Amino acid sequence: MPTPTDQAEFLRRLAAAVAPGAVKTGADIPSAALHDWSGEPGGTPLAHVTPRCTAQVSAVLALCHASGRPVVPQGGLTGLAGGAVPSTGAVLISLAAMAAVEEVDPASGLMLVQAGATLHKVQEAAAAAGMMFALDLGARGSCQIGGMIATNAGGNRVIRYGMARDLVLGLEVVLADGTVLPMLNRMPKNNAGLDLKPLFIGSEGTLGVITRAVLRLHPGVAGANAALVALPGFDAAVTLLRHAQRALSGRVSAFELMWADYYAAALTHGGARAPLPEGAPLYALIEMQGADPDADRPAFEAMLEAAFEQGWLADAVLAHSQREVADFWALRDAVAGLLAHYTPSVNFDVSVPLAQIGDCVAALRTALAAQFPGLPMVVFGHAGDSNIHLITGPITDHDPAGQAIEATVYGIIRDFGGSVSAEHGIGLHKKPWLGHSRSPAELALLAHLKASLDPRGILNPGKVL
Amino acid sequence: MPTPTDQAEFLRRLAAAVAPGAVKTGADIPSAALHDWSGEPGGTPLAHVTPRCTAQVSAVLALCHASGRPVVPQGGLTGLAGGAVPSTGAVLISLAAMAAVEEVDPASGLMLVQAGATLHKVQEAAAAAGMMFALDLGARGSCQIGGMIATNAGGNRVIRYGMARDLVLGLEVVLADGTVLPMLNRMPKNNAGLDLKPLFIGSEGTLGVITRAVLRLHPGVAGANAALVALPGFDAAVTLLRHAQRALSGRVSAFELMWADYYAAALTHGGARAPLPEGAPLYALIEMQGADPDADRPAFEAMLEAAFEQGWLADAVLAHSQREVADFWALRDAVAGLLAHYTPSVNFDVSVPLAQIGDCVAALRTALAAQFPGLPMVVFGHAGDSNIHLITGPITDHDPAGQAIEATVYGIIRDFGGSVSAEHGIGLHKKPWLGHSRSPAELALLAHLKASLDPRGILNPGKVL
Known part of the structure; x- marks a missing residue:
């Protein structure tokens, strides 16, 4: 001391x-x-x-x-x-005082920003140049780009644009000993030796401090076509997703699944209105952003009609305006209201291979119902990216019961070869479960890298590992 | 010894x-x-x-x-x-005896393959399941997926689908000491601790031996719309690219630039026919793949018409069949014939920030013309990805003159903040120039990682570093 x-x-x-x-x-x-x-x-x-x-x-x-x-x-x-x-x-x-957008280069499709810039500021600067920074999530007004990169943030449109990792061309990082590592690459293609940036993207501040970033920009969009569909079951959801991705040549910008319990709770407790009646086992919000949503409409409608004829949809409603697109998203954004209702709650952000999500959710329901009869739970998520969220409550993860729920859920995720953290990271909260999703050899290499890059262990000690 | x-x-x-x-x-x-x-x-x-x-x-x-x-x-x-x-x-x-495609899972959008599978075999297996493995390059019949990942291969459609790095969900790697590192992740979203795969993608065999991979699949395509356009200059090319990406909602699957000297040489020595007359300073091949090229045609034509009205195009010809699409690609694939003509040649695979490609090519021409009057050279490349190729010859890089050409070209690339290797890697050939594109702090960290992961230096010694 x-x-x-x-x-x-x-x-x-x-x-x-x-x-x-x-x-x-x-x-x-x-x-x-x-x-x-x-x-x-x-x-x-x-x-x-x-x-x-x-x-x-x-x-x-x-x-x-x-x-x-x-x-x-x-x-x-x-x-x-x-x-x-x-x-x-x-x-x-x-990093709050390092918040400048230093440069926007729409011709090269990139911007150079300091780590403390909020996502909202970054999005606005891109839009002012006619481009789009495609990462988006609810905390946009507060979260900072450095933190988003350090945690490899995901969000609503990963299916189309990827996670933070996929939107970073260059980084400036300060290592534990103060060494500045300038990696402010501006080229989509650069094979001049191993790319070192991935060591810091998703490292949650344990290997270096991100100070600046070159971000990849996409062409701006004017709006979206969207539909809310009722599905007979999970297999139909996968079939619909693959059909839509093919028919729309990869333009699907969101594919959000909502199981019946989520849909009902979003209406009852989340303040959303019901574009489709309750009663289906599963609902999907499917969206295609574009520069000219009206021109894109026929292709989107044709995609839905073909799916309907094939029997993959039980029901569907198409948004006829950007206002109605927003209404559909209100169903998905009802999460905030649901969390308030279930407070305290035990929440999960997990992923499993896409084709197995249906079986995994069924296994989770069966196990939790057997162990905790009557436990309220809702399931939803960015299923197009293999990511599901689960809210259970009212209960806290400090209670033995909450901890038992975690053990059950993460055990099943492990058995399905899934990840105990799809997009939120490990931090402190998921440290006990990291070994469920990483092999001993990987954990040993992670510890080796940590010791090698931060030999005194000063960077965010106790987090992740 | x-x-x-x-x-x-x-x-x-x-x-x-x-x-x-x-x-x-x-x-x-x-x-x-x-x-x-x-x-x-x-x-x-x-x-x-x-x-x-x-x-x-x-x-x-x-x-x-x-x-x-x-x-x-x-x-x-x-x-x-x-x-x-x-x-x-x-x-x-x-790795030739480890060439099996172990599993194709179109529902999850992935396949599990052994490292020795050829690209062609991987593409065929994906297509048989109605999907597409989107990486493509000329050596597809011989190159193996493990080598492609080890070198982070690029190719013709990086602008739409990314490089090898972007198409790998999971890897199995054997470390220098024989430790097997199983990282066969199957989820697009997985933030359960730092992703270790990027340590091996593009490491050119210096940090581990890739033995298996989980590859990301995309929806299959039935063909493409394509146009060959003549451009008044480089700025028009950037404007056209950004316009096309916006108008087509990111569906541009190739944007290949050919400067006048390349276009002429492709016709004279490369065996290609001329869809447009010579005389423009720059030509672009622009392509949009899709599941239904006929249905996509109106959007593609509207994009070109708008560009024409804006004066961004000097001339344009649209492919009216998949055969004509292939004819346009023959111009770009004339590289093989050109290389034979210029043999021996000194060739370059470099990248600079997209907006500066025009100035960079002009600077390269000026410098080489001053130093080597009359030196034949042609310029072309995956400009949409910031990647240009340069062929000069007949001359070899073992001659002092060839080495002087390399010094001039790589010096200019360094001054533009570019990369001495866009997609081919460093290997032995570009080792002398690595410091032009990586900072001393990065080189030190690369050496530190190498020593840390391969303390006896047995893995591909003398390559890259």
Whole structure:
């Protein structure tokens, strides 16, 4: 343990590494920095620092490395796995003051941004240049691009555009010892040696601090065609998805499944209205974004008609305006209302191979019903990406019953060869279950890389591994 | 140096690790294994081994690791950078006997294959299931999927589907010490800890040997709409590309640029016919694949008409059949004939940020014309992916003049912030230039990773770094 004198000296040097007033300690640490959206309990940090440039991030890390002082990088604090909650004695590094959009180059299809820029700001800057930054999720007003890359964020349109990993052309990262790693590549094709960026995308701040990024932009869209369909069962959903992807030449921009229990709860507790009657086992929201939704309509309608004739759909309703597209999405966005209703709840973000989602959901229902008769649960998700979400409650994951629910669900996910975290990451929350989805050889290599890149273990200690 | 007794003992143990007859030495080593398509000179290997399963690959690597014996993994030997040519005294590991397509799962959109399967075999297996493996390149009959992943292969349709990296869901890799690393993920979304696969994709056999892969499949296509257009200049090409991507909602599946010198040479020496007259500074082949090209035609034509009205096109010809689409591609595929004509030639595979390709090509022409007056050269490439190719000749890169051409070209690529290898990799051929495209901090981290994962340096020694 450092002596009080050592600590005072450390804080003096920390203050000297950044701009005046950029270090807060004790009660001056912003209370918002003490937790994230996960609700995971954190420790008491030593200090909160807000660097203004990469050189300051580097100086802070070099100092912490030399002192063996833990560091927790913080973005918009919207993570759901606890990856950004404070460790005891840590220096919290906020990227909030590095929020500039430095350059937008629509001709090259890219933009250069600082890590602290919010998703909303990035999306607006792309749109102002006639392009689109395709990653989108509910926390867009708060989440920061650096945090999204560090957690390899997903969201609603992964099926079309991929996850954060797929939208990053270049990165600037500061390593544990303060070394700045400039990898600000601007080319979709670059095979000049191994790509090092993936070491940091999804590493949840354990291998480096992301300071800048070159983001890939897509052509802008004007709106979408969308339909809500009722399905006779899961196999029909897969058939419909593959049919739609083929018929629309890969333009499907969302394929969201809602099981009957979710659909009913969204109407009852989520405040959504019902474009289709209840009673089907499964509903899907299928969407195709485009530059000219009216011109795209005939192809979208023909796709649905062919599916109807084949008997893959029990019922369907087409959105006739962008307003109706938004109404369909309100069903899916009813999650917020549902979470409030079920509070406290035990929630899951998991993935299994797409073709097995139906069997997996059935197995989950059977096991949970046997173990916890009458447990309320709803199932929905980005099924086109193999990703399902499950909400159970009211119950908390601090209760033995909540922990038993987790053990049951993650055990079944493991048996299906799935992932205990599809898009939220591991952080603190899912550490106990990481071994369900990664082999011992992989865990050993992860630990080896961590020790190799951060030999003093200062970067986000206790997270992920 | 091992004694002759040591070496005999090593070979005895090597033979015991695999099936009878699977080890060749001396004059029995297949002559095809002594070089690849790069023409880079190799050393004299000790042995050639053909394992039949992952366990045998693991046993071979464990033995070589214990003995400090160099290993060169070999796929289809179609690489253009010398990544698979033998090192002196090395054990060549051929993956040719591990060529099975183990599973095709069209519902989940994936297939599981062994590393030695040729691209052609993989494409055929996907097509038989109504799906498409979207990576395509000329060497499809010979190149193997393991080698394509190890070199992060690109090809003609990267603009739509990405490089090998983007088409791999899961990998099985054997590390230098024989540890099998099972990462056979089947989900598009999986954030259960850092993704380790990217350590091996594009590592050119220096960090592990790929033995199996889970590949991502796309919906099948029935054909394409395509046009050959004459452009007033490079800026018009960028404008056309962005217009087409927006108007076609991202369905552009190829955007190949051909400068006037390439177009003329393709007609004169490449055996192609001329759909448009010569005389324009730049030509583009623009293609949109789809499940129903006839149904897609109106959108494609409307896109071209709008471009014409805006003055972005000087001339255009639309393919009216799949035969005519193939004719347009013959212009682009005339590269083989051109290479024969210019033999020996010094060729380049480079990338620069898309918006700067025009200026970069102009700078290359000016510099080469000043230094080597009258030097024949042609320029073309996958410009939609930022990738250009340059052929100069007749001259060889073993001549001082050839080396001076390389120094000039790669120097300009460096000044434009580009990559000295867009899609071919580094291997032996581009090692001298790697520092033009990677920072000292990146090179240091690459070396650190290499030492960390392959402490005895047995994996493909002398390649890349």
